[in-house]
Amino acid sequence: MNLIGKLLLLPFLFCFELVLSSQNTVVSAWVDKKTVPINESFTLTISVTGTNALNAKPDLPAIFDFNIYSSGKSSNISVVNGQISSTAEFSYTLTPKKTGKFVIPKIGIFTGNEKYFTKEIEVEVTPPSFSNQPSQQTYPKQPKQKKQNISSDELIFVKAYTDKKSAYPGEQITLSIKFYTALPISSNPQYLPPSYSNLISEELPPVKTGTEVINGVRYYYAEVKTALFGIMPGKASVSPATIIAYTQSQSEEELDPFDPNFIQKFFSKAVNTKEVKLQTKPIEIQINPLSNPPADFSNGVGNFFITAKADQNTVNMGDAINLTVEITGKGNVKSINPPEFKSENFKVYDVLSSETLSKNNDIVGGTKKITYIISPTREGEIKIDPIKFTFFNIDSQKYETIYSEPIKIKVLKPKDGKTYDFDKTPIQNEISKKDSDINYVYEKSKSVLIFKASKFINEFKMYINAVLILILLINYFTNKKLEIIASNPKEYAYKKALSNFKEKIKTVKFEPESKKILGIIYDSIYDYISAKLKKNIGHLTFSKLEAEILSEKKDFSKELLSELKKTIEKIEFLNYAASEIKKEEMEKLITETFNLMEKIEKEFSK
Template sequence: MRRMGLVIILLTFVSSLGFPDEQISFSASVDKTKVSMNEEIVLSLSISGTTNVSQPVLPPLPDFNIYSSGRSQKISIINGNVSTSLTFRYILIPKKVGRFTIGKAKITYKGKVYTTQPIEVEVVPALISQSKQLPPPSSSEARAREVFIEQVVDKKKVYVNEQIRLSFRIYQSVDFLENPEYHPPSLTGFWQEKLEEREYYKWINGQRYLVSEINTALFPISPGKYTIGSAGLTCTIKNDSARFPKSIWDWDPFTEFFGQAKRKRLHTQPLEIEVIPLPANAPSDFKGAVGRFSLSVDIDKKEAKVGEPITLTLKIKGEGNLKSLTSPQLPSLSYFKQYTSEGETKILSSDKVIQGEKSYQYILIPQKEGDFTIPAFTFSYFDPQKKTYQRLRTEAISVHISPSPTSPSTSSLSRKSARENSPSFSPDLSPQKNYLLVVGNKIGKGIFILGEFLYTYRFSLLFLLIISLLLLYLKRGYRRYKERRGKERSARRRFAYTMLKRRLREIDRYMRTPDEKKEEFYALLFRALSEYLAECLGVSRAGITIAQIEDLLREKGIKDELVRRIRACLEQCESQRFAPYQDKDAGVRLSEMRTIKREVEEIIKQLRRCGIE
């Protein structure tokens, strides 16, 4: 409260003094003139003497990706003299290596055009490893290296299905103000498995960094040359310019409240991987396993009776792509019924390799008594360290099968003798009475067996009844929940479409002054389309990106042509907000605004026809 009161007093005092009507100055500066491909340049356009100006017009910068980093305003009073300044900041990310010129930016104030001086910058290749010892940095370079990233692999030439460890490392010497956003690379042509993440500290050029490491195991699917795409990071850190004021006249309320955060966007260079085919002399039972493995077999019993199942368990342990392994073939066994279960995989990943075991169970049911031998299992794999094929073999297992305790002939004779000795047995009955007696005996026997079963398993049956009723209740509740959620989603989508139409009508009044309201026009159009898509796709509107919208639309089955049109429309809105028109009159600008607005309306019509709502 005391600080806010000071701000009000200060602004009141400044307004009472008034601002002198003087010439303004317009200048450009960069935080560094030499950067690597995985770094960014901060371009600052400063206007002193007034704050009542429109956004500067940037020069053409085809060799950079441009992002707006906001604006800051400063008012200073020194010896009774009032001075003002306004700074626009932009993030420039280089697209290629070389020397480039940042051309003249311009503004128009009271009918006069002001321009900045060109700035020369140099972009050099990205460092292979940021952890190498570098020359001691200057103070500005040290600030620029508060956060940097790298992406490395442990090997660039591998065999098919051989593991590659991909490591993405974040080096930070300052705290993040919010959770950073990781943009993973494109990994086409690789089987992927997550490895453990690591955090540790490392000293580089006398600076202590916290290193966060994201590790991924990659297994190439086929031979050839592949590219691991560029990875990126978006983070927010505290602005170095924020400092404690030496006096009340040196205190800047705008920097105090709005200049505390700095947003950085970093990206790495792609990596080239060469995948070579496996040697041609593969064993006959080789099925593509690459790594280092061991093989073992276990049996639950070596003596059994006819019809009694025997469980045989085969385990493959080691390092490699365990999920891609196929079960070894069980040899054909006479006098045994054979059943094979699906393999069970247990992954024990570290931060370096994928390791674990995969087990298979074979159920053998003997059909005949005697002594039998279960043949040995074999398993072949390729060892990339030894560069040779290896073949594993288990020991053969002997089992003894004894006859079943009862035989059909003995059982039949005993049942016949018992029936003949029974008091109710009477061979002299008439055929009709004999038939009724047989039917009655069978019915009574069935009732007796049913009663005995119900009594024996009464608790189990009661438990199953309770479970069945509970499942029916849950199913009914879940159906009601889905119906209620469906109605809520339908209502939200109808509301989103209503808000979209309202914003499109609101956009029309920005088109009356295309020179002054261009930024608001494209910002509102981007917001209207992105929020409508987010609501229809069932995701949060906060923080959704164009890439996420594109992926979700493809998952919904939207045609690629329409998805590309949506992405192009959103990117055009985003770029037009921060890259103003160059040498275009108001008529051309108005025509472009109308064109993109009609494109958005046509996109909405096609999406509704596709049933996205």
């Protein structure tokens, strides 16, 4: 992708983040009436503008002086020239419980990152105004006799009911909790709402009040309505709601609650009150499954229409267009999934959504606003195709698909002749490296044998090398020697004749039998002479032996030959003698032979 093109688009793509981060969060709260009669209600509005406004969530503190009901939330995002502003408003209906000056405490709003607080608001609750109260003629005074015949339980009670016992997921079910009293009460009752299972709730303020005659008894009533939406097919339930009221003691002078001056009279005197705690019965609702939802079902259940508009119809290549799609109608718009925007001519960079709830005539509805930030991928006259939206029409009990009008966009050449390359890879925020740290310690022990072994070898390497070189040298010289022997064995035998003789003679020490010793000496003499004559003379007779020696060395000493003859004859004599040879005699013979051979060696060396 062209880097310059990307860079040009980036400011817009990141402007959402940048603008929001630079924008200060502003939190404010106000009431529509600073002074309110006890028999009326007023509206508290909390507004959050700025960073993370859409994520804001008020954390209402315990407000004991008022009953408080959520009457809706509206949020809005607007994108103008790349400037994004977001606002969320939370509305609550408050009904006072008693007269006097009261303070709505600071309300905390958590935006996901930080917590902000509203200012305290002072509200004065005055005695009731009767401009809107029914006239005395319409509701005649309660006949005292009739009331005395009815038990106190029947004079004050609460009931809960729903407008339907079964519904589809997402279809509105209206829950009414109605409090009746024919007894004077010291203040507006306290309402503890029920909890819900498999249901989403939306309160439907304001509290409706009035009178109703049941079995001839005229009751004052207050009605709280709540819109419920089933989540999953199956059973859903509403747990009991609780009403806590304070009635005047029977012993006191009776006050007629329908007396136009009842509350003025009531609050003008000190009374003994009695707490009455009332509970509704639990309610069960069957949530039926929607049959065969289409693949593109938006999760919307109700009756809606769709519109779409672009913030500009002529743009340059690379510019962003805010395509705003609004889905309006009755039904829980919060649960609607934004329709998918698909087009080869546009690339979608972001999708922002907000909703505004309305509760007119106790029916929940509103507008889901989806803003697609798109950019054209080619020049010329191009069309934004109709946006498709499929929902379950609660009126016709059928799935319905509706379309927005197509929008024509004229795309001009990019400013300054820049080109753009749109690939399919979503742009990701780059990782920003903040800091670096050293690697963590080794927590487990590891083998260090190889390090120790190599260190050990290194410490003794001089000795190891010396031994190895010595082995090499020995091998070399041994090999050389063997080569010499192999090249002239007779010459080698000639040189080694005496040492070989001595080696052989040394072995006789270990021989126990004298005859064998004589044999060894005899053979050694002949081997020696054979080596010296460089021929195998075997066991020749001495005369032949003498001839061989003289033929090899003519000037050989006659004395030595004579001595050699005597020694050989002596050995032969002893060998054939019957008796065993004495040790001393044998040692003498060996010594003599030894000395003789050394003399002969010298003679040969001459």
